Amino acid sequence: MNTLELQKIANEIRKGIVTAVYSAKSGHPGGSLSAADIFTYLYFEEMNIDPSTPYKKERDRFVLSKGHVAPGLYSTLAHRGYFPVEDLKTLRQVGSYLQGHPDKKHIPGVDMSSGSLGQGISAAVGMALSAKLSDDAYRVYTLLGDGEIQEGQVWEAAMFAGHRKLDNLVVIVDNNGLQIDGNIADVCSPYPIDKKFEAFNFEVINTDAHDFDALADAFKKAREIKGKPVAIIAKSIKGKGVSFMENQAGWHGTAPNEEQYKQAMEELEKAGEALCQM
DSSP: OOHHHHHHHHHHHHHHHHHHHHHHTOSOHHHHHHTHHHHHHIIIIISOOOTTSTTOTTSOEEEESSGGGHHHHHHHHHHHTSSOGGGGGGTTOTTOSOOSSOOTTTSTTOOSOOOSTTOHHHHHHHHHHHHHHHTOOOOEEEEEETTGGGSHHHHHHHHHHHHTTOTTEEEEEEEOSEETTEEHHHHHOOOSHHHHHHHTTOEEEEEETTOHHHHHHHHHHHHHOOSSOEEEEEEOOTTTTSTTTTTOGGGSSOOOOHHHHHHHHHHHHHHHHHHHTO
């Protein structure tokens, strides 16, 4: 799939994110939008998956460690064909299977129920170790927030992964620089993120989270690394794609009102039209 096709899909995924959070009147748009291009590349290009058989043994696994950005994952799964896009409008509503955090028991395509920050990477490490012990070929990907890596459990998992040389594991950090309380550097700085993962025996790749060519290069390099896990530090913009949400910590966990929803969708519609003319 070429870059333009991926950009078009990512724009549709952003529409789904905004629609879901608006419909729910709650949720987390900022981090979902910053990770939309990462989700798009993983599910439409990188991972060995098949929506028609979502639990085939040889599939690659994905763990959304920062589970609150479920709107981003759900929109991606819907556009990939795991369930109807229309169901995104039921996010967080009574009786809906699309809960506020991913639930593997009820949502096709979800490999791990997650949301308790810091824990997802441990589950991903366990999956990667299981593949090694069973001599299975699947790869494991997990997405963390840069605020989330303030959690100590993240580094326990990283230490274990590096020690066990889990080269079938790719940890992706959505480095948008903001968390619920503001700038991550002010709240409790995790910088330098790359040097920290290197200290735990990871191969580290710094990349642009919104450049599909850069993402392609990063994931290609990750596949070529042997003998150690990989951490991709993806520099991103919180709220990417919606002008008034970009780089605003207040949109970490706030739903747009009707006027804001209309503006956001108009912007994304225009972005989509521009891509169609390219």
